[in-house]
Amino acid sequence: MIQKGLIAAVAMLTCSVVWAQDDLLDGGLLEGDLLEASSEQDDDALLGDDSLLEGDDLLGGSDDLLGDSGGLLDGDSDLLSGEPPAAAEADTTDVAKTEPESDELTPDQIHRLLFEEEEYPSANTCGTCHPVQFEQWAVSQHAYAQISPVYMAMQRTINAQTSSTNGDFCIRCHTQIGMNKGESPFISNLDRHPASSEGITCVVCHRLSQPYGKVSGRVALETGDLTAPVYGPTDGQVLQATIDGSGGTLTPDPDKSGRKIHGGVRTFEYIGESGFCGVCHDVNLFNGFRLEEAFSDYKQSPAAAEGTSCQDCHMGTVQGKVSDYAYGPAAMIGSKPTPDRKLTNHFFAGPDYSIVHPGIFPHNIEATKLATPRDWLKFDHEAGWGTDAFEDSAPDDYEFPERWRAIDDRYDARAIIDEQFERLEWARTKRLEVLRNGFGLSEVSVTRQTDRQLKFELDVKNIMNGHSVPTGFDAERVIWLYVAVKDADGKILMESGDLDPNGDVRDSHSIYVHNGELPLDTQLFNMQSKFITRNVRGGEREQVLTVNYSVDPLPFIRPSTSSTILTGQPAGARKHRHVLSPGAKRTATYRSELNGNGPYTVTAELKAAMVPVNLVAEIQHVGFDYGMSPRDVADGVVAGHMVIWERKLEVGGATVAQAGHE
Incomplete structure (x- = not known):
């Protein structure tokens, strides 16, 4: 009980192998139904009988290669809240070696968790005083950016195909905190630092003090605990007045007793400009290939000529077009609101949507308190756990995972899951809104x-x-x-x-x-x-990924042999x-x-x-x-x-x- 209580307190405090593969369009390894389940496997098997490992299906069986522990490529309205995955060391320590076999935490891990927020506070902590902003963000594209299993597998694939010379090029836009901490691009999200797994989380924008411009996510965040200064479009006059009027109950001093609060708000006008978005929303590859051009598109648009910013369309009350901004308190200090002001929307609707277990996303503080991400993955919500229909008919010898043996816990989990689905449905309506406005x-x-x-x-x-x-x-x-x-x-x-x-x-x-x-x-x-890539021996082909296909090995990303300034496009690839x-x-x-x-x-x-x-x-x-x-x-x-x-x-x-x- 003491152990569980401490874990709950910590949760509230923190509140290569490369396989040769035929191109799918070149005869391919995969015949027939690419996603057909194997009758001889307990799990799904895309590769079926054509597996490269002949019977050892890479993705078959009950243990996914990258399952819960990182796997093969393991390297050293109230809208929402969040559960960060278990923390990972920032050095090259093998997580699998330091993690105990049971769900019990070692004293070293408990100590580490207590100081997780010394550098990068979690969004859960920010949500205590900024519930409106947190609730919008927690189900957003930014909050899902690092969680997405599709994105994670894609960047791992590109690194596998390029002998890891792609490095952190993709992932540094999806988890700036993780890359600032030196995390491996290959490890599971379940083993990352809590704030790292939150993707584009609060401190990614509000602990950035330099106008980097188009740098494909390579940014240095200012470190510090909750009491360190933050950056925003306004100065810290309201914050200081709030502290002065608290009668000493609020303090920006981490060594004094009282409720902790930011030590200051520093004006960072760049955060309100479109160029701030261009840091990640224009992506140029090493060879000059223009992978994503949202910001470049915008700069040449009528909206830019009229002085309309990205924020005007994507942070107002309507997703995807110029609209009014909400108006209200920027923070709730306890039960006391700060003075009303213009409020920006932190949802940022887009085309992505969650496909992971609802206990993991949207981010949810109550889910964090109830169970770890690994335990949530064991909660079978599709079977009806925690509903009267299931619980009244389940046989007495039904075997539940240890964490979910108590019926009260299953009912608590079901209440959270139901709320998660409501939040996901709200996000779906906003996704439709932004698409219809485009x-x-x-x-x-x-x-x-x-x-x-x-x-x-x-x-x-x-x-x-x-x-x-x-x-x-x-x-x-x-x-x-x-x-x-x-x-x-x-x-x-x-x-x-x-x-x-x-x-x-x-x-x-x-x-x-x-x-x-x-x-x-x-x-x-x-x-x-469509991506069009050029082969080493001449000719072009349409491909799903941008890595060039060749009859000769291409074990690393090679620099362009000619200037893209002169040719107008990289020699090896283009996009139709x-x-x-x-x-x-x-x-x-x-x-x-x-x-x-x-x-x-x-x-x-x-x-x-x-x-x-x-x-x-x-x-x-x-x-x-x-x-x-x-x-x-x-x-x-x-x-x-x-x-x-x-x-x-x-x-x-x-x-x-x-x-x-x-």
Whole structure:
């Protein structure tokens, strides 16, 4: 009991192996259903019988390679709160060697936890006085940036393919704290410093004092505990007045008794400028390849010319367009609010969505108090644990993990899980809001109709003026049209934008299309940009990742042999962009054969996915964090697909009836 009480107190205080692999589009190792579960494995097996290790399926069985301990690549409205993963040493100590076999903490680990926040306070601590900002952030894209198992596997894959010469290039934008602490890019999030696993957490923006500009996330954060100064758009007059009026109950002195508070707020005007966002939202690779261009897009946009900032569109009351800001107290010191002022929104809606266990994300302080992340992964919410229906019918000999043997704990966990799903649903509505403020879809227009054929078209438009859509990592953002024509009996006469069994559209990256099991979707409208890489022996090919494919080994990232200033693009790779610049539109045209059984219904849906499932296939070999299988990840990606806009058209004889649906 003493041990558990101390752990709870600490929680409140802190409040290479490289496999050769065939390209998937070059014959490939994977035939048939890429994500089909193996009948001989307890877990999912993308590689199935074609595994490189012949029977030792890299991702099969009950122990994921990168499971809970890091695995193969192990290196040395109230919206929300958060549970940081277990802390990791900042040096090269092998975490697996220092971690006890049981859930008990060693005295050394307890001591370390007590001082975790000497350098970087957790968002949980900030949320004590800043609940509104914390609740918005805790379910945000920034809070998910480091947690994402897709991103983690992708950066591990790129490092595996480049003999780790890619280093921290990707991860330093996703966990500035982790890279400032010298953490390995390969370890599991469950073994990172608590604030490191929080991704773009509070101190990443509010302990930054230098205007770095476009540096792809390479920033030096100022260290210090809660009482160290923070940086923001205003000065510290309100803070000092609050301290002076507290009668000594608030103190910025870490050595004095009383409630601890920041030692000062220093004005950092750069935090309110668009250039501040460009630190991470423009990404240029070593060879000059422009991977992400959101900030560059913005700088050339009408919005920039008008003086509209990134913050004006993404930190107001409406996601994705210029709107009013909220107004209220910036902090609650105990039960006393600070004076009302302009409040910025810290949610930052985007195309990503969580696919991990809801006990881990959104960040939740109550979840932190109840269980560790590893224990949350053992809580089977899908089986109904903690519900009356399950608990009343569960047999007496039902075996629960040790942490969840008490029925009261299961009911407490269920209450948290239910709240988490409510928060995730709120985030989904805001994601739809930002997408609808970026993309427009016209009505369906018939261009030719006969007894036996129908031709029609519709326009996809960029209806905002701040940057292209999609933006950011546009080579992995799938924005496409699903279109179907049905006769009077509901028979499908034409379909485009439908998914193969893996969850991919039927383009050249679909394994089913590649293997000849499904036809190529020749009418597909897809705004996903594509990577084109050049081989060492000449020729180009379209690839899922930007690492060049060659018949010769390329064990490291090589510098460009010619100046990109002269050529305008790196010699080894380029990107075929399919994005729409501000105000632009693109027309999608379709044709369908008719069977004489009218009237006919045309349905068109503009849809969005955070990544294609073929990316999951490309990065599967290094494993996924939290013990997730490729099937788990793929199912989560497909489950998050969203319909942005829907249009319907009924065609019958000489009459055409339009119907628009939201």
